[in-house]
Amino acid sequence: NAGVTQTPKFQVLKTGQSMTLQCAQDMNHEYMSWYRQDPGMGLRLIHYSVGAGITDQGEVPNGYNVSRSTTEDFPLRLLSAAPSQTSVYFCASSLGTGSSYEQYFGPGTRLTVT
Amino acid sequence: AQKVTQAQTEISVVEKEDVTLDCVYETRDTTYYLFWYKQPPSGELVFLIRRNSFDEQNEISGRYSWNFQKSTSSFNFTITASQVVDSAVYFCALSGGTGGFKTIFGAGTRLFVKA
Numbered sequence: 001n002a003g004v005t006q007t008p009k010f011q012v013l014k015t016g017q018s019m020t021l022q023c024a025q026d027m028n029h030e031y032m033s034w035y036r037q038d039p040g041m042g043l044r045l046i047h048y049s050v051g052a053g054i055t056d057q058g059e060v061p062n063g064y065n066v067s068r069s070t071t072e073d074f075p076l077r078l079l080s081a082a083p084s085q086t087s088v089y090f091c092a093s094s095l096g097t098g099s100s101y102e103q104y105f106g107p108g109t110r111l112t113v114t
Numbered sequence: 115a116q117k118v119t120q121a122q123t124e125i126s127v128v129e130k131e132d133v134t135l136d137c138v139y140e141t142r143d144t145t146y147y148l149f150w151y152k153q154p155p156s157g158e159l160v161f162l163i164r165r166n167s168f169d170e171q172n173e174i175s176g177r178y179s180w181n182f183q184k185s186t187s188s189f190n191f192t193i194t195a196s197q198v199v200d201s202a203v204y205f206c207a208l209s210g211g212t213g214g215f216k217t218i219f220g221a222g223t224r225l226f227v228k229a
Contacts, residue, residue: 045218
């Protein structure tokens, strides 16, 4: 199993550009989520999904869109990048849709917006 | 609202010292789950332990141990005889109850273990 994979590893965008961060898992996990990690702030939940076709907002959803057309994939779209979106982005998945399950994280995408 | 506080931003110890990382949480729910994750310098996040709110039994895994006390809303993590490989950022997290599927992370504690 590859686990949770994310592409790209690094990305530089100009303000106003759009892009999609890819996330895939091969563990047949129902729950997937996106976090951003900023210095001194831990991980903050952007969006999450409890199954194909079902998504919901986390703590910091503004400026981001998600969709979940398959169990495996959960892409995160930045519609119009802003310098405030400079961060490290982690995708995660977990076995069940209950909150009791631990999450498995991808390697992260480091995004810089200039 | 749920909240996790890791008051220690950075801790520096010398190898073989014992070190405790503090985690204090806030929730009004009776059913919830607590987690610890490790983020080594390579950047990936690794799950260490999960605890549910009905299980206050302390846990030991090798040099790692966890002390869960509902009376003080704390879930502290102790590393005994620390090693250089323990150098990492450690995150405490809370989920469940009114938070539903959302997991709330603390800001993390960066641990430096010097040889």
